[in-house]
Amino acid sequence: MTWWNICRNAKQSTKYSQLLSIFSTEDYIVQYVPKRRSHFISTEDAFGRQDSQQEKPKPSVYRTRHRGMEVIQDPFTNRGAAFSWDERERLGIRGLVPPKVQSFDVQAERVLSRVDALHDPLNKYDFLVSLLDRNETLFYRVLTDHFQKIAPIIYTPTVGLASQKSQVIFRRPRGMYFSKYDRGCMNTMVYNWPQDQVDVIVVTDGSRILGLGDLGANGIQIPIGKLALYVAGGGIDPRRVLPVVLDVGTNNEALRKDPWYLGIAEPRITGDEYFRFVDEFMEAVYSRWPQVMVQFEDFANPVAYPLLEMYRDKYLCFNDDIQSTGSIALASILASLRVRGLATKDIVKERIVCMGAGSAGLGVCETIIQCMETEGLRSHQAYRQFWLLDDKGLLGRGRVGLTPTQARFVRDDLQDGSSLEEVVRIVKPTILLGLSGAGGVFTETAIREMAKHVEKPVIFPLSNPVDHAECTASQAIEWTDGRAIFASGSPFDDVEYQGKIYPINQCNNVYNFPGMGLAVTACRISHITDDMFQAAARRISSLSGEDKERLFLPLSDLRKVSLQVATAVAEVAYEEGLATAEPPRKMTLHQYLLSHMWQPQYAPLVPL
Numbered sequence: 001m002t003w004w005n006i007c008r009n010a011k012q013s014t015k016y017s018q019l020l021s022i023f024s025t026e027d028y029i030v031q032y033v034p035k036r037r038s039h040f041i042s043t044e045d046a047f048g049r050q051d052s053q054q055e056k057p058k059p060s061v062y063r064t065r066h067r068g069m070e071v072i073q074d075p076f077t078n079r080g081a082a083f084s085w086d087e088r089e090r091l092g093i094r095g096l097v098p099p100k101v102q103s104f105d106v107q108a109e110r111v112l113s114r115v116d117a118l119h120d121p122l123n124k125y126d127f128l129v130s131l132l133d134r135n136e137t138l139f140y141r142v143l144t145d146h147f148q149k150i151a152p153i154i155y156t157p158t159v160g161l162a163s164q165k166s167q168v169i170f171r172r173p174r175g176m177y178f179s180k181y182d183r184g185c186m187n188t189m190v191y192n193w194p195q196d197q198v199d200v201i202v203v204t205d206g207s208r209i210l211g212l213g214d215l216g217a218n219g220i221q222i223p224i225g226k227l228a229l230y231v232a233g234g235g236i237d238p239r240r241v242l243p244v245v246l247d248v249g250t251n252n253e254a255l256r257k258d259p260w261y262l263g264i265a266e267p268r269i270t271g272d273e274y275f276r277f278v279d280e281f282m283e284a285v286y287s288r289w290p291q292v293m294v295q296f297e298d299f300a301n302p303v304a305y306p307l308l309e310m311y312r313d314k315y316l317c318f319n320d321d322i323q324s325t326g327s328i329a330l331a332s333i334l335a336s337l338r339v340r341g342l343a344t345k346d347i348v349k350e351r352i353v354c355m356g357a358g359s360a361g362l363g364v365c366e367t368i369i370q371c372m373e374t375e376g377l378r379s380h381q382a383y384r385q386f387w388l389l390d391d392k393g394l395l396g397r398g399r400v401g402l403t404p405t406q407a408r409f410v411r412d413d414l415q416d417g418s419s420l421e422e423v424v425r426i427v428k429p430t431i432l433l434g435l436s437g438a439g440g441v442f443t444e445t446a447i448r449e450m451a452k453h454v455e456k457p458v459i460f461p462l463s464n465p466v467d468h469a470e471c472t473a474s475q476a477i478e479w480t481d482g483r484a485i486f487a488s489g490s491p492f493d494d495v496e497y498q499g500k501i502y503p504i505n506q507c508n509n510v511y512n513f514p515g516m517g518l519a520v521t522a523c524r525i526s527h528i529t530d531d532m533f534q535a536a537a538r539r540i541s542s543l544s545g546e547d548k549e550r551l552f553l554p555l556s557d558l559r560k561v562s563l564q565v566a567t568a569v570a571e572v573a574y575e576e577g578l579a580t581a582e583p584p585r586k587m588t589l590h591q592y593l594l595s596h597m598w599q600p601q602y603a604p605l606v607p608l
């Protein structure tokens with residue numbers, strides 16, 4: 001079949017564009033090795049006067065050493081058919097692009113219509129990631145302007161599928177891979193990364209990807225997705241982010257046997273050997289980028305807490321699943337108090353059952369406990385408000401083999417291993433949290449029982465991706481006769497039940513980490529503390545929109561939310577003496593943070 005025939009055949013046109021984008025991306029790796037870096041010049045006074053996200057700051061100029069084809073091949077300078085005539089002249093690309101100067105708006109429209117025309121989520125993912133490889137600014141424009149539509153493709157739930165199929169959809173590498181065979185070389189390897197300035201690293205060892213288990217080196221898709229949200233939501237400069245996977249092997253046998261798998265097909269290294277490996281990585285990145293913030297992502301529970309404890313005082317880092325998730329879950333609970341007509345201090349009376357006693361479950365419960373303590377409870381009293389279950393049932397009397405954090409939640413007054421239904425019947429919880437990764441474990445019996453005792457049951461199945469949620473939105477609404485306050489980790493549509501629309505909220509750590517990154521980079525914060533996550537939670541919970549039934553602003557307002565999170569975090573950092581950069585005298589903190597947000601706009605290209 002000729003190229004023309006492929007093009008004419010509507011069904012085949014997808015294949016054609018995929019072939020074309022393979023040609024236009026992988027080939028570059030072979031043919032194009034950038035020798036000189038572009039240089040970004042920011043004009044501070046272009047931003048400071050802006051006070052709202054609606055007023056987008058004017059783009060500063062972008063100075064580049066590239067000429068001719070190089071300009072088109074670099075995703076930071078490429079703008080497809082949107083190069084102005086001046087740029088075509090200045091940079092020697094006249095004749096290398098189609099004659100019509102297409103506007104940024106039309107380009108964005110075209111991307112959206114292409115996404116809509118694709119039906120398979122993985123094809124949508126593939127299309128968008130290949131756009132990211134070709135034209136970063138256009139990708140971020142579409143993501144920022146249509147967050148609610150695009151985020152579920154490049155983030156949960158589709159990123160879960162992309163991680164499972166990473167070896168199949170691979171086109172070109174993005175980020176860095178440190179494998180067990182790189183031991184002893186990491187401090188030199190970090191210099192292979194082309195950017196001298198890196199603000200945020202998201203690193204995973206692939207051992208617990210969403211609720212999908214060990215996906216080894218395929219886990220790289222998660223840091224890629226998270227960092228796209230740092231840029232789109234927090235305005236972090238896309239040139240200054242680095243996705244990383246630590247490939248210490250995988251215990252996923254199916255992947256090890258897959259000839260297409262791109263990671264080390266050996267069992268994971270463990271124990272001291274593992275911790276020495278991570279240590280070498282941390283030393284290497286901080287030796288090259290002393291001010292970088294490292295986000296630990298999707299590390300399995302046995303290593304997640306120990307790594308956080310080892311590094312939280314030594315380096316500028318945090319664990320997303322433990323700390324950011326804790327913060328957004330607390331925000332959701334505080335907002336649910338408001339929706340129920342209660343005050344923040346009433347949190348001390350909540351009875352909380354949590355399915356899942358791993359990194360996220362423990363992180364969430366510990367974060368809520370910190371808030372209960374601030375609101376007047378003693379530590380031991382706060383722990384009494386919780387009932388945690390894992391895959392063996394309730395953490396109860398006589399349970400052995402627990403980590404120190406889990407052991408603090410053991411209920412000596414109840415039988416170990418009690419089922420969710422038994423616990424709900426005895427405890428009559430006001431809040432039910434799901435962080436188990438086990439789809440459907442909130443049974444109809446348990447939820448109907450809960451709804452007998454509480455007027456507005458708070459039901460948060462937070463596991464990802466969608467089919468790992470502990471229950472669906474419509475189940476929660478139906479089983480509580482429309483009384484549930486619902487939030488989930490992955491997006492669900494609003495639910496129509498008996499002629500009424502029920503608002504569905506998303507409770508995901510994406511509400512948190514982009515703002516944290518913005519505060520850290522703009523204010524040069526040296527360490528991340530629990531108080532910062534507490535402040536972020538309170539701030540997010542206060543951001544109610546027009547619909548008072550919703551817990552807080554929707555994700556389409558993520559830039560606004562991130563600016564607020566960053567402000568709250570920075571205020572704590574100044575109080576704690578942990579921030580070294582301050583706003584200029586005539587700027588508010590809010591304006592200063594806004595001025596640091598990268599905007600997805602085509603800045604005029606100027607030769608360097």
Ligand SMILES: NC(=O)C1=CN([C@@H]2O[C@H](COP(=O)(O)OP(=O)(O)OC[C@H]3O[C@@H](n4cnc5c(N)ncnc54)[C@H](O)[C@@H]3O)[C@@H](O)[C@H]2O)C=CC1
Pocket residue numbers: 208209210211212300301320321325355356357358359360361389390391392393434435436437438441462463464465468488489490507508509510
């Ligand atoms: N909404 C959000 O922002 C976030 C959601 N999560 C989700 O939380 C889930 C758990 O993550 P981690 O705690 O890091 O994993 P983990 O592996 O550390 O912990 C999972 C816990 O669930 C328990 N569990 C497994 N099957 C169970 C079952 N059938 N019934 C009750 N408990 C069961 C395990 O025993 C363990 O205690 C994942 O699905 C993840 O996607 C994690 C971070 C953020």
Ligand SMILES: CC(=O)C(=O)O
Pocket residue numbers: 156209210211298320321463464489508509
């Ligand atoms: C959202 C997230 O970080 C997780 O599911 O692991």
Ligand SMILES: [Mg+2]
Pocket residue numbers: 210297298320321
């Ligand atoms: Mg995670």
